[in-house]
Amino acid sequence: MDKQAKELKAIAETKRTEQGLVTKLKSDILFDTGKSALKPEAKTNLQQMADIMKKYPENVLTINGYTDNTGSSKVNDELSENRAKAVRTQLIAAGMPESVISTSGKGSSGAIGDNSTADGRKQNRRVEIEITVDESKIPKK
Numbered sequence: 001m002d003k004q005a006k007e008l009k010a011i012a013e014t015k016r017t018e019q020g021l022v023t024k025l026k027s028d029i030l031f032d033t034g035k036s037a038l039k040p041e042a043k044t045n046l047q048q049m050a051d052i053m054k055k056y057p058e059n060v061l062t063i064n065g066y067t068d069n070t071g072s073s074k075v076n077d078e079l080s081e082n083r084a085k086a087v088r089t090q091l092i093a094a095g096m097p098e099s100v101i102s103t104s105g106k107g108s109s110g111a112i113g114d115n116s117t118a119d120g121r122k123q124n125r126r127v128e129i130e131i132t133v134d135e136s137k138i139p140k141k
Contacts, residue, residue, distance in 0.1 A: 001133070004059075007052045011045060020132040023049070027066075027083065027125035034071075036082035043090055049129075050094030058137040061101045062130040063087050068121035069108040081105025087127050100134075 005021050008014040013024045030042040038046070053059050065080035065087075084103035092098050108115070113123030 001131075004052065004056050004131070008049065011048050011052075020130065023129045023131065025087070025127045025129070026122075027127060028122065030087070030127060031083060034079065036079060036086050038086050038090055046087060046090045047094045050091050050096050053091075053131070054095055057139070058133045058135070059100060060132045060134050061091070061096070062132075063091075063101065063103045064110075064128045064130065065103070065105045066110050066124055066126050066128070067108050068124040069111070069115040070121065073107055076107040077105050079105075080107050083127055087129070 001016065001021060005014050005016055008021065008023050015022055025042075025045075029045070030038055032039065053061070063084040065082070065084035067076040067080045069076070071079075081103065082105070084105055088101050088103050091101060108124065111120075111124045112126075113120030115121055115124060
C-alpha cells in the first residue's frame with residue numbers, strides 16, 4: 001500500500017488510512033460546475049491512476065462522490081452519484097476490472113470545508129477513491 005500511495009501522490013492527493021488509501025480528486029479538475037461528464041484532462045489523469053492501480057490486483061475500490069450544499073438534496077445526491085459513476089466508467093475503460101469498483105453518491109454529506117464560503121464549497125465538491133485490499137488476491141511470493 002505504501003508504494004502505491006507514493007505512486008498515486010504524484011497524480012492526486014492521497015493519504016493512508018487504517019483501512020487502506022484514500023485518493024481525493026477535486027471536482028473542478030474533473031467536471032464542469034453542475035455536470036457529471038468528465039473533462040478531457042480528467043480522462044488522462046484517471047488513465048494514469050488506473051495504470052498504477054492495475055499493478056495491484058488485490059485492490060478493491062469504492063468511489064464516493066460529494067457536492068457542496070447549494071441546490072436541493074435530490075439534485076446533489078444524483079449529481080454526486082453520477083460523478084462517481086463517471087469516474088468508475090473511466091477507470092473500467094482504462095483497464096480496471098469492473099468487479100472491484102463500486103460507487104456511492106454522498107451528496108452534500110461529508111463536508112470537509114465550510115459551505116458558507118466559496119473556498120469551502122470548492123473543497124466539498126470532490127470525488128474520493130477508497131482503496132482497500134482483498135487479502136485473498138494478494139500474490140503469493
